[in-house]
Amino acid sequence: AAMAKRASTADATEVEKKVKKEEPKVETPSAKDALRATLGEGLTKEEILDKLVEATIELDTIKGKLKKAHHDERIARIRYTLKDKDHRLIAQDRCNARWKLLGDAPAIVGQRRGLQMEAFVHDTLMSQRDEIYGLRKDLDSAKSELHTLRGKATEENSKEWERTKKLKEENDKLRGDAKKKADMEKQLALSQKANAIFKAKFKEMDKEMAERNSRIRQLEEAPRAEDEEEEELVEQVEGEGEKEGDASAEKMEEGGEADEEPEELMLDDGHEEEEEAAPEEEKKAEE
Missing domain, CATH: 1.10.287 (Helix Hairpins)
Structure with missing residues (x-):
């Protein structure tokens, strides 16, 4: 029994190591890096607004991924808890596997598969947890980038509003000057006509x-x-x-x-x- 126990534990550790080695680590690029790669300096107002829209879309996708990861984590927990719910059944299975270890090869294979599944579920749960933490960090960074982009957009909007205000004031001033000039030209034409009439009258009087x-x-x-x-x-x-x-x-x-x-x-x-x-x-x- 001791030998069977040692063999089962050794097999379980070996399976866990193999599963950990075989499981590929997928490095997903963060939203912050993507935003930094896409954003540049010296952008116009329209380009900043476009980038802001893209960032909001990417933020929505990250939220969807985070929601899916939470869902997967919950399902994995449920499965893990259901599997570990009755410890007596698990212990009985292990005992049966130990008793069958000497002459029953299929039982050993089944036990290995069960341990493999447990290790896989545990590893997937931990990887999903790490992914959730990474997605949360990416979400926070994306939120900060979104706030900075909104600040830049508001600043550009205020500058554009000041420019339009100055242009409007200059336009009003030019219109007033043009109106005054037209009135002066009109008065000058009227005075010239009056002078011509007075000259004709003075000639008649002379x-x-x-x-x-x-x-x-x-x-x-x-x-x-x-x-x-x-x-x-x-x-x-x-x-x-x-x-x-x-x-x-x-x-x-x-x-x-x-x-x-x-x-x-x-x-x-x-x-x-x-x-x-x-x-x-x-x-x-x-x-």
Whole structure:
């Protein structure tokens, strides 16, 4: 019995070693390394958002893998506990295997297979546990990378918003300047039109003033000519009176009557001249 026990334990240890050696270790690349390999420096906002979407998708896949690993671990635990639930049955199986060790080769093969299955379940459970821990680390690193990417995206968004705000202010300023310039050009055109109209009116007024001045000069020159004619007539009348004054007394009386008549004529001429000058003065006053 002791020899059978030693042989069974030795076989179990050898099987466990062989299973551990035969089981390949699969190294899965972490999500952090994948993100670092895919991400680069000097990315634009759109590229960062694309990388963020890819990171979220990869995070979802990692979560799915983690969920599956938890499920597999739970199933393995259930199977392991069900197998180790009744220790008496296991001990009985081992005892039967020990008793059959000497002459029953198939029993030894079955025992080896059972131990092999136990070792395989244990190893798979431990490997899945390690994989779960690795996936948790990858999930944490992916979360940190996601937070950094979100921070970069928000920073780029704030910078872009500031740029758009500055551009909007500059655009509003340029629009205001253009509007002021258009108003000034409009006022300048209106002032030029008004100046042209005033120049035309001033020319007309200058013409009218020139015509009025010419009329006034003509009116001023006309009474002077009439005064000169009156003076000539007076001189002629005085000359005739002096010639007739040398005559006799009788003729003097007659000459006196004759002198009265030209005086009356002269007076009549003066009244006519005054009547002619009156409407001219009225015209001047009206102008």
